[in-house]
Amino acid sequence: MQLGTVLTPISDQNLQLAAQCGVTDVVHRYPGPDIRVLQQAQKRIESFGMKLTVVEGYLPIENIKLGCDDGTELEALKTLIRQMADLDIRLLCYNFMAGTDWLRTRLDAPERGGAKVTGFHLPDVEKAVLLGYRPPNAQFDEMARRLTPAKLWEQLERLLNELLPVAEQCGVTLAMHPDDPPLPELLGKPRIMHTVEGFERLIQLAPSPANGICFCQGTFAAMNVDIPATIHRLGSKIRYVHFRDVRGTASSFVETFHDNGPTDMAAAIRALKEVGFNGPLRPDHVPQMFGEDDGEPGYTMLGRLFAYGYIRGLMHAAGIRQTG
Numbered sequence: 001m002q003l004g005t006v007l008t009p010i011s012d013q014n015l016q017l018a019a020q021c022g023v024t025d026v027v028h029r030y031p032g033p034d035i036r037v038l039q040q041a042q043k044r045i046e047s048f049g050m051k052l053t054v055v056e057g058y059l060p061i062e063n064i065k066l067g068c069d070d071g072t073e074l075e076a077l078k079t080l081i082r083q084m085a086d087l088d089i090r091l092l093c094y095n096f097m098a099g100t101d102w103l104r105t106r107l108d109a110p111e112r113g114g115a116k117v118t119g120f121h122l123p124d125v126e127k128a129v130l131l132g133y134r135p136p137n138a139q140f141d142e143m144a145r146r147l148t149p150a151k152l153w154e155q156l157e158r159l160l161n162e163l164l165p166v167a168e169q170c171g172v173t174l175a176m177h178p179d180d181p182p183l184p185e186l187l188g189k190p191r192i193m194h195t196v197e198g199f200e201r202l203i204q205l206a207p208s209p210a211n212g213i214c215f216c217q218g219t220f221a222a223m224n225v226d227i228p229a230t231i232h233r234l235g236s237k238i239r240y241v242h243f244r245d246v247r248g249t250a251s252s253f254v255e256t257f258h259d260n261g262p263t264d265m266a267a268a269i270r271a272l273k274e275v276g277f278n279g280p281l282r283p284d285h286v287p288q289m290f291g292e293d294d295g296e297p298g299y300t301m302l303g304r305l306f307a308y309g310y311i312r313g314l315m316h317a318a319g320i321r322q323t324g
Helices: 012-020 035-046 062-066 072-086 122-127 138-145 149-170 196-205 217-222 227-237 265-274 301-317
Strands: 002-005 025-028 051-056 091-095 106-110 116-121 173-177 211-216 238-243 246-249 252-255 280-283
Touching: 002 051, 002 301, 012 301, 025 035, 025 280, 035 051, 035 072, 062 072, 062 138, 062 149, 072 091, 072 149, 091 238, 106 252, 116 122, 149 173, 149 196, 173 238, 196 211, 196 227, 211 217, 211 227, 217 227, 217 238, 217 246, 227 238, 227 265, 238 265, 265 301, 280 301
Parallel strands: 002 025, 002 280, 025 051, 051 091, 091 173, 173 211, 211 238, 238 280
Antiparallel strands: 106 116, 116 252, 246 252
């Protein structure tokens, strides 16, 4: 198991802090078609004694979800997979939230000691803040509202049929992230990756070694499932972990410090060990702490430093040897 991280920004200071805390693996957002971006990032990360092992976020995939791709996005993703293989980057994390990305209705919910966390309350959804990729225009929003779950499954199957042969050949794993919040519909747009059964269908849809799951623990917790039991249920198909917790339900929740939510985080780590998970695990959304009001909600550094130490402690207590 490897302790990974997103860094925003990927500055020398943040890289050094992560390395000092025992992080071994770093995540990079989609770099665009120029492989030199990944090459330069990889070289810089390696200069701090860590590895670039995951690409996630801001992928060219919106037209595919909407069913209007002319082949351009598919080719871009195939090119990315081949480039990743050339650089020995073996994990690509994606989601299938058409017309949105992860979304919150509040960015300043209070946590311990006055720290600020993100929250979601369905009655306030019309004033929601989209925190991931934003579709380029209102036409995309309208097209997403016309989708059906059946059409989304059809488009997902097409995507997998196109990408998985390339991924298998290149030794790259695709890891699907759940819908966040995990609701069947949001802002009039249907969603399909919001239940454990949806993830089982994903795996059955394309039983390939390159077809995997990003176990975003906070999102699964919002589904009101037993986390250790769900880890055992999905088992070896979990290839990447976003380690976090929430308090509440899919329609109304707040993020928490890693040690301050309802989930037994130690039991979750033990379950991951028991199913043989040996991939990258990273702290996901963290509280904004004192002095970080100008940072990106969920992705500031001080809360991440706390999370690194907490996760390493859980790993050591479970007898997990950190690789990487």
